[in-house]
Amino acid sequence: MEFNLTKSLEILERTPTVLNTLLSGLSDNWTMQNEGGETWSPYDVMGHLIHGERTDWMQRLNIILDSKGDNKFASFDRFAQFEESKGKTLNDLLTEFETIRKANLEKLKALKLNNSHLEMTGIHPKFGSVTMKQLLSTWTVHDLAHTGQIVRVMAKQYKEEVGPWVEYLRILQS
């Protein structure tokens, strides 16, 4: 499937509701545990998604649009959420994500991007030149990737409990 802004918005607009439906009111056993070591819990993932809304997606999109300036992206801090989420409940994070995503998508839609905008480029710190279309596709896939990560982390809390069925459950081996 080729990039399509309307179809990307179908995903970007629903992610906060999907995550709210998935996580709101669950026991901490499901939401505050990780996959071991330095991996992230569903709670940590919510903080990461919020940090992306604050500092990454729309900021990079605006850097691409602002053709007068330096079009290099800043690096994204993948660990900022450990500081920023302090003292917040999971429900605080779910609400915060919903609010900031909604505001970002309103700004995105107000830009009325056309096909030539979508081909404009910025400089990624590692990859070099990337297009706006690739940035928006990545934002969309990033939502799905972290939703997948959340359900995987939750599933793994029962890894020992499924007994021999572990063999049929690829999610527990990944």
Next chain:
Amino acid sequence: MEFNLTKSLEILERTPTVLNTLLSGLSDNWTMQNEGGETWSPYDVMGHLIHGERTDWMQRLNIILDSKGDNKFASFDRFAQFEESKGKTLNDLLTEFETIRKANLEKLKALKLNNSHLEMTGIHPKFGSVTMKQLLSTWTVHDLAHTGQIVRVMAKQYKEEVGPWVEYLRILQS
């Protein structure tokens, strides 16, 4: 985390709403495509979940409880949905899953299972003796596994569109 019926129900009860929120009203590009070859689309996965509600989880649980009879499980048909979903829309499947899951969980709760029930066993066609606790844990993880599969299949529809970011998106490589 050890098996806990209440905590399993937290997941089992919300899965129909999660999938409805995730899939309802999406373009067919997201819901009717698969990962290539014989893999399943989100639409196919919904049919599989319904077939499990009809023929697998509660049936096996009842076989375990019915200590007077033969406690061998029937084999589960992993491909039945291709026949059974014919002529149905994705929204039909989402509604059907919600209805049958709700009915199954009402039956499950009415059994008022205690710890000795949870240790009772049945004979799985491949694994041999399995406990009711393992069956119920597997039902729970199975929900999360297929939710994860659905978001992975959706993400892959944009695999070519993310450009160099594919390197950071593990979901596109799995």
